[in-house]
Amino acid sequence: MHDHLDPKDHRRLGRELDLFDTDRLIGAGLPYWLPDGAAVRHALEEYVREVERRAGYRHVHSPVLGKRELYEISGHWAHYGEDMFPPMRLGGEEVVLRPSLCPHHAVIFRSRPRSHHELPLRMAELGGMFRSELSGVLGGLTRVRAIQLNDAHIFCRPEQVAEEVRSALALIHRAYRALGIEPARHRLSLPAEGGKYVADPEMWRRAGRLLAEALDEAGVAYEAEVGEAAFYGPKIDVQVVDRAGREATLSTVQVDFHQPARFDLGYIGADGARHRPVMVHRAVIGSVERAVAHLLEVHQGAFPAWLAPVQLLVLPVSEEQLPQAGALVREAVEQGLRAELADPRAGTLAARVRGGRLVPYQAVLGAAEAAERLVSLRLRDGLRLGPVPVAEALGLINDQVEAGRSGG
Structure with missing residues (x-):
């Protein structure tokens, strides 16, 4: 079915490498993740x-459902309704699969009294959200109906906005270095005349x-x-380009004066008065x-x-x-590595080396190495090290x- 795809397309690669797949019984735009794909994702x-934690973010969890009224207040119902799943009746109420996380985070912010001393308050969540994409545009991991979003909302004083935007951009660029991603360009995305936008010209000018x-x-x-x-x-949209030359937004930074007003968010300032x-x-x-599709x-x-997905084979x-190899796998796993055994009953050594060509580190154990608790390392780039003691090899990896991971 995917034979027509470019061999380097993520949809083809994802299936060939057993990362993800789809099934008509689960539905279009709802891929499931196989163990290797789930390992990459996790x-x-x-x-x-961890990057967010070190940058001063606190993580929360919020439900993937909300009452229709929540999205009426946020503006999603009026401005974004065609991209939302239809509401579900629950007694006398209607609940909706959320199309975004921001309304939940606004409600969490206002659930407690807030002081200017707490700001900026950086609230992050890796949370599920849902978009009712048309089946004709769905494909692989790039256009899906159930999304896990790396989202965050920073609640701050007006004079803190510029610094928070700069810090968010720096965080994005740091992550791209660690991930090996090259941004194609940065876009400042502005409203069009007559579009479905909140009507407040001064707010748009100020935020832009x-x-x-x-x-x-x-x-x-x-x-x-x-x-x-x-x-x-x-x-601000950080744009990337795929193998076919199609551009897509990967990361964003947005300034929002609208939802704080809609949810009547406030904090007590140094002057003792309430501020937005x-x-x-x-x-x-x-x-x-x-992100996984692009990577x-x-x-x-x-x-x-x-x-x-597998760091050491x-x-x-x-x-x-086999006994020494099994012990080495267990030791590597104990040290936090994702390690697996390439069983000699599954093929020749050369065939198993080829089969694991995408694994960053391969540890070969012959009779001499097994007797001395040594291991010969093969690196993905063809470099060979060893034989070296097992502890030294695992330390190096x-x-x-x-x-x-640190971008080094």
């Missing part, structure tokens, strides 16, 4: 959570000016583009699905070691070394994995 999610200043101060070249804004405010916060929306890697095409399955030369 490594990516853990990386993002703040984003443009942040881009200028960060030294980032950008192009203004009319008609690509969110309904509630302008945004500004909401900065940002996504470092955007949706996990689109799959960028790396063609040869992911950076920290992201690879242990290859005993013969069945005699762990160091390399951590260096890559």
Whole structure:
């Protein structure tokens, strides 16, 4: 069915490498993740959570459902309704699968009294959301109906907005270095005349000016583009290009004066009076699905070691070394590595080496190595090390994995 696809297309690669697949009983635009794909996804999610934690974000969890009234207040119902799933009747109420996380985060912010001392308050969540995409545009991981979004909302004082936007951009660029992603361009997305946008010209001018200043101060070249804004405010879109030359948005930073007003958000300022916060929306890697699709095409399955589904493949030369090989796999797993055994009963050593060509590290165990608790390492780039002690080999791999995760 996918024979017509470019061999380097993520949809073809994802199936060939057993990362994800689809089934008509689950439905179009609803891919499921196989163990190797889930491993990549989890490594990516853990990386993002840790990067955010170190940048001063606190993580929350919120439900994927909300009452219709929530989205009427936020403006999604009026401005974004055709992209939402139809409401479900629940007694006398209607509940909706959420099309975005921001209304939930606005409600969490206002659930407690807030002081200016708490701001900026950076609230992050890797959360599910749903878009009722037409079946004709669905494909692979890039256009899906169930999305796991790396989302965050920063509630801050107006004078803190520019610095928070700059910090969000720096976080995005740092993640791209660790992931091996090259942004194609940065876009300042503005509203079009007569579109489905919140009508408040001064708000749009003010928000657009703040984003443009942040881009200028960060030294980032950008192009203004009319008609690509969110309904509630302008945004910076970080654009990437796929193998077919199609451009897509991966990461965003948005300034929102609208939803804080709609939800009547407030904090007590230094003057003792109540003030309205500004909401900065940002996504470092955007949706996990689109990020994995792009990374799959960028790396063609040869992911950076920290992201690879299997980081270490242990290859005993013969069945005699199976006990030592099994022990090495267990030791590697205990140290936090994703390690697997390439069973000698599954083929010759050469065939197993070829089969694991995308794995960053291969550890070959022959009779001499097994007797001395040594291992010969093969790196994906063809470099060979060894024989070296097992502890030294695992230490080297762990160091390399951590260096890559840090963007080093």
